[in-house]
Amino acid sequence: MTLDLSKIPLDQLMYGISLGAVAMMAAAGVLEAGRKRFDLFGMVVVALAAALGGGSLRDVLLDRPVFWVADQTYLVAALIAAMLTFFLARIFALPARLFLVPDAAGLALFTISGTKAALVWGAPWLVASFMGVITGVMGGVLRDVLCNEEPLVFQGTLYATAAWAGALVFIGSMTWGLDPGQAAMAGGALIFLLRVAAIRWEIALPRFTARL
Amino acid sequence: MTLDLSKIPLDQLMYGISLGAVAMMAAAGVLEAGRKRFDLFGMVVVALAAALGGGSLRDVLLDRPVFWVADQTYLVAALIAAMLTFFLARIFALPARLFLVPDAAGLALFTISGTKAALVWGAPWLVASFMGVITGVMGGVLRDVLCNEEPLVFQGTLYATAAWAGALVFIGSMTWGLDPGQAAMAGGALIFLLRVAAIRWEIALPRFTARL
Amino acid sequence: MTLDLSKIPLDQLMYGISLGAVAMMAAAGVLEAGRKRFDLFGMVVVALAAALGGGSLRDVLLDRPVFWVADQTYLVAALIAAMLTFFLARIFALPARLFLVPDAAGLALFTISGTKAALVWGAPWLVASFMGVITGVMGGVLRDVLCNEEPLVFQGTLYATAAWAGALVFIGSMTWGLDPGQAAMAGGALIFLLRVAAIRWEIALPRFTARL
Numbered sequence: 001m002t003l004d005l006s007k008i009p010l011d012q013l014m015y016g017i018s019l020g021a022v023a024m025m026a027a028a029g030v031l032e033a034g035r036k037r038f039d040l041f042g043m044v045v046v047a048l049a050a051a052l053g054g055g056s057l058r059d060v061l062l063d064r065p066v067f068w069v070a071d072q073t074y075l076v077a078a079l080i081a082a083m084l085t086f087f088l089a090r091i092f093a094l095p096a097r098l099f100l101v102p103d104a105a106g107l108a109l110f111t112i113s114g115t116k117a118a119l120v121w122g123a124p125w126l127v128a129s130f131m132g133v134i135t136g137v138m139g140g141v142l143r144d145v146l147c148n149e150e151p152l153v154f155q156g157t158l159y160a161t162a163a164w165a166g167a168l169v170f171i172g173s174m175t176w177g178l179d180p181g182q183a184a185m186a187g188g189a190l191i192f193l194l195r196v197a198a199i200r201w202e203i204a205l206p207r208f209t210a211r212l
Numbered sequence: 213m214t215l216d217l218s219k220i221p222l223d224q225l226m227y228g229i230s231l232g233a234v235a236m237m238a239a240a241g242v243l244e245a246g247r248k249r250f251d252l253f254g255m256v257v258v259a260l261a262a263a264l265g266g267g268s269l270r271d272v273l274l275d276r277p278v279f280w281v282a283d284q285t286y287l288v289a290a291l292i293a294a295m296l297t298f299f300l301a302r303i304f305a306l307p308a309r310l311f312l313v314p315d316a317a318g319l320a321l322f323t324i325s326g327t328k329a330a331l332v333w334g335a336p337w338l339v340a341s342f343m344g345v346i347t348g349v350m351g352g353v354l355r356d357v358l359c360n361e362e363p364l365v366f367q368g369t370l371y372a373t374a375a376w377a378g379a380l381v382f383i384g385s386m387t388w389g390l391d392p393g394q395a396a397m398a399g400g401a402l403i404f405l406l407r408v409a410a411i412r413w414e415i416a417l418p419r420f421t422a423r424l
Numbered sequence: 425m426t427l428d429l430s431k432i433p434l435d436q437l438m439y440g441i442s443l444g445a446v447a448m449m450a451a452a453g454v455l456e457a458g459r460k461r462f463d464l465f466g467m468v469v470v471a472l473a474a475a476l477g478g479g480s481l482r483d484v485l486l487d488r489p490v491f492w493v494a495d496q497t498y499l500v501a502a503l504i505a506a507m508l509t510f511f512l513a514r515i516f517a518l519p520a521r522l523f524l525v526p527d528a529a530g531l532a533l534f535t536i537s538g539t540k541a542a543l544v545w546g547a548p549w550l551v552a553s554f555m556g557v558i559t560g561v562m563g564g565v566l567r568d569v570l571c572n573e574e575p576l577v578f579q580g581t582l583y584a585t586a587a588w589a590g591a592l593v594f595i596g597s598m599t600w601g602l603d604p605g606q607a608a609m610a611g612g613a614l615i616f617l618l619r620v621a622a623i624r625w626e627i628a629l630p631r632f633t634a635r636l
Contacts, residue, residue, distance in 0.1 A: 036574060041585040048554075056485065061268065061278050066485050069555075072548035079550075124284035126291075130260075131281075141358065146565065148574045150248060150360045161253040273480065273490050336496035338503075342472075343493075353570070362460060362572045373465045 018113070021106035022074050023081035025139055026051035028099040030085040033147050040086060046146050047082035048075070053142035058114050058135040062121045100199055108191035111136035111163040112184050115170055125171050132167035133160055136191075158198035166191030230325070233318035234286050235293035237351055238263035240315050242297040245359050252298060258358050259294035260287070265354035270326050270347040274333045312411055320403035323348035323375040324396050327382055337383050344379035345372055348403075370410035378403030442537070445530035446498050447505035449563055450475035452527050454509040457571050464510060470570050471506035472499070477566035482538050482559040486545045524623055532615035535560035535587040536608050539594055549595050556591035557584055560615075582622035590615030 029050030030043055038046065052068050052075070059066045068074040114135025118128035137153045137160045144151040153159040170187025174180055241262030242255055250258065264280050264287070271278045280286040326347025330340035349365045349372045356363040365371040382399025386392055453474030454467055462470065476492050476499070483490045492498040538559025542552035561577045561584045568575040577583040594611025598604055 039585070041588065042575070042577070045557075045584060060272055060484055061281055063275070063277065063487070065487065069485055069542075069545075069547055069551050072551045075550055075554065118281075123281055126287055127281050127284045130287065133257075145357060145360075145569060146575060148360065148569075148572065151254070151358060153254065160257060161251070164253065272484055273493055275487070275489065330493075335493055338499055339493050339496045342499065345469075357569060357572075360572065363466070363570060365466070372469060373463070376465065 017109055019073060019077045021102075021109045022051045023077045024099065024102040025106050026078040026081040027085040028103050029139075029143050030082050031089065031099060032143060032152075036147050043086055044079065044082050046143055047085075048078050049146055050139045050143035051078040051081075052139065054110055054114070054135045054138035054140075057138050058117060058131055061131065061134070062118060062123070064117070064121070101196065104192050104195040104199075107136045107159070107163055107195060108166060108188040110139075111167055111191055112170055112188045115167045115187075116184070119171070125175075129164060129167040129171060132170075133163045136160075136163040158194055162191050162194035162198065165194060229317075229321055231285060231289045233314075233321045234263045235289045236314040237318050238290040238293040239297040241351075241355050242294050243301065244355060248359050255298055256291065256294050258355055259297075260290050261358055262351045262355035263290040263293075264351065266322055266347045266350035266352075267326070269350050270329060270343055273343065273346070274330060274335070276329070276333070313408065316404050316407040316411075319348045319371070319375055319407060320378060320400040322351075323379055323403055324382055324400045327379045327399075328396070331383070337387075341376060341379040341383060344382075345375045348372075348375040370406055374403050374406035374410065377406060441529075441533055443497060443501045445526075445533045446475045447501045448526040449530050450502040450505040451509040453563075453567050454506050455513065456567060456576075460571050467510055468503065468506050470567055471509075472502050473570055474563045474567035475502040475505075476563065478534055478559045478562035478564075479538070481562050482541060482555055485555065485558070486542060486547070488541070488545070525620065528616050528619040528623075531560045531583070531587055531619060532590060532612040534563075535591055535615055536594055536612045539591045539611075540608070543595070549599075553588060553591040553595060556594075557587045560584075560587040582618055586615050586618035586622065589618060 026047040029047035032050070033043060033046045036046075056066050056068070058064075068078075111132040115128050115132030117135075118131035119125075123131060140153045140159075141151045144153075166187040168187075169190050170183050173183040173186055178186070238259040241259035244262070245255060245258045268278050268280070270276075280290075323344040327340050327344030329347075330343035331337075335343060352365045352371075353363045356365075378399040380399075381402050382395050385395040385398050390398070450471040453471035456474070457467060457470045460470075480490050480492070482488075492502075535556040539552050539556030541559075542555035543549075547555060564577045564583075565575045568577075590611040592611075593614050594607050597607040597610050602610070
């Protein structure tokens with residue numbers, strides 16, 4: 001694949017959305033971890049892991065500078081969102097479902113940007129699609145591992161699966177001649193819609209039950 | 213130590229065996245994780261972590277390109293093996309013990325190749341032997357962490373210990389003048405035989421019980 | 425910030441203290457993990473993760489050579505300390521509290537050295553302070569994750585919080601004109617004293633209880 005990936009309008013426009021997604025995932029991290037009896041700082045660390053973990057793993061595996069180490073805006077955004085949610089949730093009853101739709105948007109954005117980063121690096125397409133999934137879901141996995149729970153993203157309604165489908169559509173539609181910018185939109189939209197639909201109608205993949 | 217490591221016939225011959233070991237570990241990962249109620253994709257992610265995790269950690273610690281990012285054949289092999297096992301296990305009652313012998317072969321191969329990679333990088337011998345152990349066992353540790361269970365490799369019959377013994381024999385026999393290829397065979401065979409013997413006769417290290 | 429970080433007398437003097445801290449954290453790791461029924465080698469791996477995990481994560485995130493891969497003295501120190509504790513604890517009743525004070529010293533040292541490494545790398549101040557916290561506490565987090573328990577450092581009496589406060593004081597007092605060496609002392613002393621005071625008087629941050 002020889003793609004002009006610089007045409008993807010992720011760079012300027014999506015920086016702001018990226019920050020928003022990081023903040024949203026930090027906030028969701030605080031709420032998800034709410035049943036554990038962590039102290040303020042522990043909660044903040046879990047929220048940061050949820051917000052920054054997937055992208056960090058992507059950057060380490062691709063041997064790129066880790067994004068939040070180079071640009072501290074991400075760290076600040078995640079930190080403020082986590083603190084705010086922590087104190088708000090002590091006063092108001094914030095329903096966890098409040099964050100499901102922004103979280104779906106964050107999943108879509110992270111997955112597409114992770115896939116793009118891997119393609120720019122020169123990774124083969126299947127690796128790139130998995131790198132997208134890692135970027136999108138590993139923050140949530142890390143959060144659950146730190147909370148000593150089974151990762152929700154492996155069990156619930158289409159989460160990693162939606163991310164993978166969107167990453168494949170993103171790559172596939174570029175291969176079939178679509179403009180990279182449009183391909184990113186198509187892949188991202190698919191992830192977002194699949195995830196929202198899965199929450200609404202409780203769509204799930206077949207589960208495994210070993211016959212042991 | 214000044215060793216001509218290029219003489220080790222791991223490169224050509226072992227590429228195929230490597231792929232087989234990755235596939236086997238992915239399949240074993242699916243079966244081991246079978247009691248959790250993960251969905252298809254979650255199961256696949258756990259299997260990939262089991263198959264690729266140890267080598268990824270080795271490459272990240274040694275600051276080398278991560279092997280499955282550079283060569284997508286490993287990812288494809290692990291993916292096919294995981295999917296196949298997933299669907300076969302829904303139909304047939306696959307006994308987990310079926311995979312113990314190939315898993316021992318994979319442990320031997322991964323440990324020796326990890327030790328070699330660290331020596332080539334210039335790591336001191338003790339570090340190299342631990343890097344071999346990390347490559348061999350960390351996939352299984354990651355699998356168990358993702359499944360929210362205590363790592364089996366820390367408890368069971370000689371697993372990490374067999375890997376370490378083999379890595380030391382591999383390095384030691386080269387220091388004592390053995391041909392690198394023969395040293396690799398000797399170390400690998402020791403790991404395989406120790407592990408199989410440990411399963412057969414339930415050999416285990418002394419366990420720790422703190423007097424608290 | 426344009427700081428002459430080379431003036432910090434961490435390099436010569438603190439190498440020995442570093443080794444001591446690594447050894448102490450490995451010993452504490454063995455004791456903390458004592459209730460699990462790990463075998464000798466599993467226990468050693470958990471102790472090594474506790475002693476070397478935080479610094480490894482720091483080096484991987486900053487893309488520096490991993491410290492214990494380059495210099496095997498750290499690995500040897502951790503290994504000897506873990507083995508010794510393992511066998512001593514089978515004979516004598518070692519109280520876990522025995523290690524709390526040296527552990528606080530290790531926390532102080534690791535946090536300051538991690539913050540310094542990030543500043544030298546060129547990381548922004550907030551990132552550098554978090555890198556210090558990661559270096560100080562992630563070993564303990566990794567230990568608890570491998571033992572399948574909820575990370576203690578997120579719950580107990582001021583641990584990560586003490587580390588963060590000290591890192592901020594270290595950076596802040598350099599910005600305000602203090603000599604880097606004195607700033608390191610001030611930050612490190614604050615961490616140590618906060619942690620010891622927190623253990624003595626059971627000081628803790630407010631805990632989070634989500635109103636769900």
